[in-house]
Amino acid sequence: MPELPEVEITARRLAAALAGAEVESALSPGMVALKSVEPPLEAVVGRRIEAVRRVGKMPIVDFSAAEDDGGGSGARGPAAGPLSLLVHLMSAGRLQAFEKRASLRDRRSRILVRLADGRELRLREFGTKQRAWGRLMPRAAVSEEEMVATLGPEAWPAPPLDELARRIDQPRHLHPMLRDQRVIAGIGRSWVDEVLWEARLSPFRQGADLEAKEVERLHGALHVLGDAIDVYEREIGETVPDKLPMPLRVHRREGQECPRCGAKLAAVHFAEHTTTYCPAEQTGGRVLKDRRLSRLLK
Ligand SMILES: [Zn+2]
Numbered sequence: 001m002p003e004l005p006e007v008e009i010t011a012r013r014l015a016a017a018l019a020g021a022e023v024e025s026a027l028s029p030g031m032v033a034l035k036s037v038e039p040p041l042e043a044v045v046g047r048r049i050e051a052v053r054r055v056g057k058m059p060i061v062d063f064s065a066a067e068d069d070g071g072g073s074g075a076r077g078p079a080a081g082p083l084s085l086l087v088h089l090m091s092a093g094r095l096q097a098f099e100k101r102a103s104l105r106d107r108r109s110r111i112l113v114r115l116a117d118g119r120e121l122r123l124r125e126f127g128t129k130q131r132a133w134g135r136l137m138p139r140a141a142v143s144e145e146e147m148v149a150t151l152g153p154e155a156w157p158a159p160p161l162d163e164l165a166r167r168i169d170q171p172r173h174l175h176p177m178l179r180d181q182r183v184i185a186g187i188g189r190s191w192v193d194e195v196l197w198e199a200r201l202s203p204f205r206q207g208a209d210l211e212a213k214e215v216e217r218l219h220g221a222l223h224v225l226g227d228a229i230d231v232y233e234r235e236i237g238e239t240v241p242d243k244l245p246m247p248l249r250v251h252r253r254e255g256q257e258c259p260r261c262g263a264k265l266a267a268v269h270f271a272e273h274t275t276t277y278c279p280a281e282q283t284g285g286r287v288l289k290d291r292r293l294s295r296l297l298k
Contacts, residue, residue: 004186
């Protein structure tokens with residue numbers, strides 16, 4: 001599940017590999033992967049990839065303006081200017097560059113951008129569900145796109161302390177609230193466990209109940225995201241692998257020793273995710289058995 005650190009390293013590596021490459025063709029084998037109609041995906045043909053960047057957990061591929069010589073798509077109007085492909089990886093999508101083109105029988109392919117040098121930028125998705133998507137639009141429209149316009153501040157580099165304090169001053173549990181991209185952008189089910197463990201805060205504390213020094217701890221804990229990017233910079237070569245070496249210390253380590261205090265890590269299981277925490281340091285020694293019980297604790 002790519003979150004801010006994983007998407008950041010993906011964008012950096014793709015930008016380094018693809019900047020300047022010309023698009024030869026583009027297609028969307030995924031039935032529902034391309035969420036935009038205008039401009040059509042073919043509008044990127046003949047353009048160059050200018051950058052690959054990130055907003056929150058979403059990669060963005062920037063394409064140059066259309067050439068004036070009538071080549072490529074011959075697009076007119078706003079679609080002739082620079083275009084951007086906003087990508088949402090959802091839980092199982094990956095955006096990767098390959099030396100060779102994919103077989104059209106590859107059922108993981110969602111959107112393919114074929115480059116004139118023979119390489120291919122590919123949005124793939126693992127598993128059977130088709131959830132990952134891309135939306136092509138004039139670059140100027142990206143910031144107005146609903147998924148982008150509603151984002152909270154980036155979780156890394158950390159927003160100013162007072163902005164974070166204002167954002168989380170809500171009667172909501174920290175775990176789901178920090179994963180809400182409208183509150184703060186970039187954190188998902190893996191890194192929220194790490195951030196809360198680093199901050200020594202219970203996943204079931206309510207944001208509005210935090211004392212000033214606890215908000216400060218939470219703010220200080222966001223560095224784990226930047227630390228992860230540093231690890232990826234050291235360990236990942238030119239190509240980001242399918243499975244990243246995520247430097248997680250508590251997430252999904254239920255039953256193992258807390259790397260800080262040695263207590264046995266505990267977990268609460270939900271339908272689609274698991275919250276792992278250190279009872280000794282985060283919940284005052286209490287082990288939360290299930291959601292019903294957890295609601296009683298603050
Ligand atoms: Zn501990």
